[in-house]
Structures are given as C-alpha cells and as structure tokens.
Amino acid sequence: MRILVFTALWFAGHALALGADTGNAYPTQAAALAERFVGMLKPQLKQAIADGGPTHAIAVCADIAPAIADALSDESGWSVKRVSLKSRNASRAIPDAWEQEVLLDFDRQQAAGVAAAELHAEEVVNGQYRYMQAQIVEPLCLVCHGEALGSDVQETLQEYYPDDWATGYSLGEVRGAISISRNL
Ligand code: HEC
Incomplete structure (x- = not known):
C-alpha cells in the first residue's frame, strides 16, 4: 500500500514537472535562446561591416554564426x-x-500582415519539444540577402557558399528562422 502511494505520488510529481517544463519553462527558455542568438550575432555583424565592409563581414559571419549556434547548444543542452x-x-x-x-x-x-515578433511556433513532435522564431529582413540584411548585391559581395558569397540560395529578398520578408529543440 505504502509503495503504491509513493508510486502514485512519484508519477503525479513527474507529470507536474513535465507539465511545468513543456507548459511554461520550455517556451521561455527557447525564446530566450533565440533572443541570445540574435543578441550575440547582430552586433558582431554590424561591427564587421564597420571594420571591413560586407565582404569582410561575410568571412566573419561564416565563422561566427555556426560557432554561436554550437556554443549555445553546448551550454544549454538544446539543439540551436x-x-x-x-x-x-x-x-x-x-x-x-x-x-x-x-x-x-x-x-x-x-504575407497576411502578422507582426514579425508574433512569428514563432512551438510543438511537441516525436518526443521532442520544438520551437521556431522567424528572422525578418531588415535594411541591414539586404546587403547580403537582397536583390541588388554588389559584385564584390556576390564574389565572396560564391567563394564561401557555392550553393547559396539566400538572395533576392526584400524588406519585411521571412529570411529564415532560429530553430530550437530538445528531447522531452
Ligand atoms: C555581411 C553579410 C550578411 C548580412 C548583412 C546578413 N547576413 Fe544573414 N547570412 C550571411 C552569411 C555569410 C550566412 C551564412 C552563415 C553560416 O554559415 O551559418 C547567413 C545566414 C543567415 C541565416 C541562416 C540560414 C541560412 O540561410 O544559412 C539567416 C536566418 C540569416 N542569415 C538572416 C539574416 C538576417 C535576418 C539579417 C539582417 C538582420 C542578415 N542575415 C544579415 C551573411 C549576412
């Protein structure tokens, strides 16, 4: 009997903890990670452009963006x-x-006019909690993702990313998203 009660309590506690995680803590943690990604990358991108122009910034971004994703993943235990x-x-x-x-x-x-900040999604898929936050094209982004790229920018992109599809965007479009997940 005592074992049964303990078992019941353990399950109740476990369910509560899981509920708390998926219901409250996970979305908050995922949103915070997405915000940190942008907060770490954007100032370095701007600085690199100021230091050496867009071609230099492409070289910097090629190193830094994957490094930030990996550092945040290692530190948090999430996939970022x-x-x-x-x-x-x-x-x-x-x-x-x-x-x-x-x-x-x-x-x-x-396209239907939903505000950029609202463009996020979350779902539990195959035993994973998954979260995505859209990244919207701002004036800064057009230098490397826009329609009219400088020839030096095109050359540098070709050098670093021969399979690049990420150009031709206009202001306000969804460029992509930060995607964050973890096993439940
Ligand atoms: C100086 C050039 C440059 C600017 C400016 C720039 N990007 Fe990028 N962007 C890159 C490079 C280079 C990569 C590939 C980085 C990598 O290897 O992970 C990239 C990758 C991305 C990705 C990851 C998905 C993919 O296609 O690889 C997103 C999302 C993105 N950029 C959004 C933005 C947004 C939003 C802005 C404006 C706030 C912006 N970028 C401004 C150069 C730039």
Missing part, C-alpha cells in the same frame, strides 16, 4: 540552429519536414 527555405549554409540550414512546414506557414502569416 538556423534554417531557411532558401539556405545559404548548405550543411546547416536546410530545414527538416517540420521546419519546412513552419517556414511556409511563417511566409503565409507574414
């Missing part, structure tokens, strides 16, 4: 990455089936 329907980094940014659906949905919502 960036994905896009038109990827630049062919080895890291190609979306899986769930990410692709969410990105298509972000595009639809963006």
